Amino acid sequence: MIIDNKLPIFDGHNDVLQSIYLPKTGRPRSFFERTAEGHIDLPRMREGGFAGGFFAVFVPSNSPSAGFPGAGPGSAATAYEIPLPAPLDLTYARTITIKGMAGLFRLEAESKGQVKVIRTAAELTAAMECAAIAAVLHFEGAEAIDPDLDALEVFYQAGLRSLGLAWSRPNVFAHGVPFKFPGTPNIGPGLSDAGRQLVNACNRLGISIDLAHITEQGFWDTAALSRTPLVVTHTGAHALCPSTRNLTDKQLDAVKESDGVVGVNFHVGFLRRDGRRDPNTPLSEIVRHIDYIARRIGIEHVAFGSDFDGAIMPLDLGDVSGMPKLLQALRDHGYDDDALRKIAHQNWLRVLRESWKQ
Numbered sequence: 412m413i414i415d416n417k418l419p420i421f422d423g424h425n426d427v428l429q430s431i432y433l434p435k436t437g438r439p440r441s442f443f444e445r446t447a448e449g450h451i452d453l454p455r456m457r458e459g460g461f462a463g464g465f466f467a468v469f470v471p472s473n474s475p476s477a478g479f480p481g482a483g484p485g486s487a488a489t490a491y492e493i494p495l496p497a498p499l500d501l502t503y504a505r506t507i508t509i510k511g512m513a514g515l516f517r518l519e520a521e522s523k524g525q526v527k528v529i530r531t532a533a534e535l536t537a538a539m540e541c542a543a544i545a546a547v548l549h550f551e552g553a554e555a556i557d558p559d560l561d562a563l564e565v566f567y568q569a570g571l572r573s574l575g576l577a578w579s580r581p582n583v584f585a586h587g588v589p590f591k592f593p594g595t596p597n598i599g600p601g602l603s604d605a606g607r608q609l610v611n612a613c614n615r616l617g618i619s620i621d622l623a624h625i626t627e628q629g630f631w632d633t634a635a636l637s638r639t640p641l642v643v644t645h646t647g648a649h650a651l652c653p654s655t656r657n658l659t660d661k662q663l664d665a666v667k668e669s670d671g672v673v674g675v676n677f678h679v680g681f682l683r684r685d686g687r688r689d690p691n692t693p694l695s696e697i698v699r700h701i702d703y704i705a706r707r708i709g710i711e712h713v714a715f716g717s718d719f720d721g722a723i724m725p726l727d728l729g730d731v732s733g734m735p736k737l738l739q740a741l742r743d744h745g746y747d748d749d750a751l752r753k754i755a756h757q758n759w760l761r762v763l764r765e766s767w768k769q
């Protein structure tokens with residue numbers, strides 16, 4: 412039953428860990444106090460009905476080109492191209508990754524039961540039933556993992572349940588797309604031999620594989636090899652916004668065929684037809700992408716992938732506390748309770764259950 416459009420939300424991507432814990436990029440704020448900083452804290456999650464999601468551990472590049480891309484509101488030009496940052500050093504990537512993981516585990520401990528790091532589908536269901544925030548430990552890029560995959564085994568034991576094969580830069584396993592608008596995701600090579608081993612190992616362990624940021628060739632290589640549903644945690648429809656970060660119709664069709672799911676990114680630059688990074692972007696732009704994907708591949712294959720704390724949100728949404736407004740916008744657009752439940756959490760839960768096998 413829906414009360415004030417507060418349906419439990421499970422979300423494909425947030426960057427709250429680096430927003431709060433990482434040096435340089437972190438601002439001094441607490442996860443447990445309501446502030447106007449960033450997009451996520453516990454009080455605002457509760458207001459918005461946020462029940463769980465992928466908590467990304469991300470390793471920033473040191474290079475100056477690694478900032479968030481896109482033409483700003485004051486810019487006349489909308490086209491842009493950010494060169495790929497250099498690959499990361501393994502030791503550096505691992506140090507920062509462990510810092511992010513420690514941040515999540517401390518947050519869980521300090522929450523006194525309000526946040527739970529999830530390792531099985533049963534834990535996920537249980538957390539959502541008892542209203543603990545269900546946090547799935549996700550790595551946005553595989554740079555902290557050695558080609559022998561020793562670290563993968565250790566990170567899995569620690570709780571890693573979702574792995575992005577690449578962020579928008581090369582690594583030993585795969586290549587990410589550069590941020591480019593307009594542009595196609597068919598830009599750069601696919602999986603290396605080590606990348607194929609990594610896909611197999613994720614399948615064996617029960618780690619969900621995230622294909623956000625990867626090149627189209629990397630996507631197809633994974634689609635041909637992986638035995639689990641295809642997952643793209645935070646992306647959009649390329650037909651509506653021709654960014655390298657968005658999925659072509661053919662890629663969307665492949666997600667459907669695998670019974671996978673696409674999390675729609677709320678970053679305005681990946682929503683708008685003109686690619687502009689303008690917060691004055693209506694909520695209807697998110698609805699437009701959800702609607703397109705639902706019509707093309709079915710309501711079972713579309714979900715949310717906000718990118719809260721990692722991107723520029725439409726002003727109408729603001730932050731996570733604005734999620735009921737998005738649900739209302741979808742309802743106004745004709746989505747009924749059944750459809751909204753699928754988009755809000757059921758699709759994510761189905762796919763994770765299938766990927767984790769426990």
Ligand SMILES: [Zn+2]
Pocket residue numbers: 551623624645
């Ligand atoms: Zn991302």
